[in-house]
Amino acid sequence: MHDSHIHMALSPLKENYKSDIQDFVDQNGKKILVQSTDILDFTQTVEIVESINTIFPKVADLALGIHPTVFAESLERNSLEGLDLFKYAQKQTSVFKDIFKKNISKVKAIGETGLDYYDINIYSKFSKQEKEDLLEIQKNSFRMQVKLAKRHNLPLSIHSRDIVGSTQCTKDTLEILAQEGKGTIRGAFHSYTGEIEMVEEILDLGFYIGFNAIITYPSGENVREILKITPVERILFETDGPFLPTQKIRKDKKEEKRYGRPVLVREIMEYASDVKGIPIDKLEEITDQNYINLFGE
Numbered sequence: 086m087h088d089s090h091i092h093m094a095l096s097p098l099k100e101n102y103k104s105d106i107q108d109f110v111d112q113n114g115k116k117i118l119v120q121s122t123d124i125l126d127f128t129q130t131v132e133i134v135e136s137i138n139t140i141f142p143k144v145a146d147l148a149l150g151i152h153p154t155v156f157a158e159s160l161e162r163n164s165l166e167g168l169d170l171f172k173y174a175q176k177q178t179s180v181f182k183d184i185f186k187k188n189i190s191k192v193k194a195i196g197e198t199g200l201d202y203y204d205i206n207i208y209s210k211f212s213k214q215e216k217e218d219l220l221e222i223q224k225n226s227f228r229m230q231v232k233l234a235k236r237h238n239l240p241l242s243i244h245s246r247d248i249v250g251s252t253q254c255t256k257d258t259l260e261i262l263a264q265e266g267k268g269t270i271r272g273a274f275h276s277y278t279g280e281i282e283m284v285e286e287i288l289d290l291g292f293y294i295g296f297n298a299i300i301t302y303p304s305g306e307n308v309r310e311i312l313k314i315t316p317v318e319r320i321l322f323e324t325d326g327p328f329l330p331t332q333k334i335r336k337d338k339k340e341e342k343r344y345g346r347p348v349l350v351r352e353i354m355e356y357a358s359d360v361k362g363i364p365i366d367k368l369e370e371i372t373d374q375n376y377i378n379l380f381g382e
């Protein structure tokens with residue numbers, strides 16, 4: 086069992102990491118890929134990976150990246166630190182490059198990175214110009230990270246979220262990947278919830294798809310359909326914790342830990358085993374190997 090996408094530096098995971106990783110390891114958990122999002126958690130992400138590995142050797146892998154929603158969210162919250170959007174993006178980039186350089190020997194992937202068009206469009210107060218700027222900044226940031234992945238031969242953990250019914254975000258994500266290095270760039274589309282028609286193109290580019298607790302939700306029909314058509318050799322599991330607890334946890338009012346944590350991959354895999362019609366042991370064996378193939382031992 087592995088968790089290919091989790092944010093251990095966020096609460097309440099960071100306060101509970103010892104017991105949460107212990108639960109995971111007790112259930113045959115082998116590897117987790119810990120993602121960063123922005124200036125606020127780069128250092129904490131590096132530190133928590135180290136802390137976990139001190140107690141549970143080689144369980145936590147480090148991913149460093151700038152999340153695409155950071156720019157729209159900072160603008161929405163008025164937290165650009167007195168800078169304009171472009172200067173703020175430059176600051177994110179330079180802090181990111183610095184932390185990346187310092188930790189290069191430990192970095193297993195670039196993540197979380199990608200594009201998010203949903204976020205740009207949900208905040209109604211953004212002007213047309215601000216939306217255009219955010220789009221440009223997101224694309225520049227993503228392209229910079231793809232180039233870095235190529236230069237250092239690292240896989241990418243990609244977030245690509247469209248407005249419902251649109252395929253533009255996935256198309257732009259795939260276009261940047263293809264432009265920067267078709268055939269040489271590898272990675273996973275984590276928590277892909279977009280249109281099913283784009284799945285073929287993601288797979289054609291050689292990428293994996295990460296499935297999480299959304300497949301256990303009544304509203305997850307679209308993602309279950311995507312799971313059905315994704316070959317098992319391209320499937321990864323993840324929690325995206327502390328977000329997205331499984332349906333069982335959401336419904337259980339007595340459950341104290343009401344957040345996404347690595348051990349929940351067990352339940353996600355059980356669900357996936359039913360959807361795919363593949364025995365869970367076999368599914369676990371193949372997908373654990375997928376993790377190793379993509380992110381290394």
Ligand SMILES: [Zn+2]
Nearest residue numbers: 090120197325
């Ligand atoms: Zn994430």
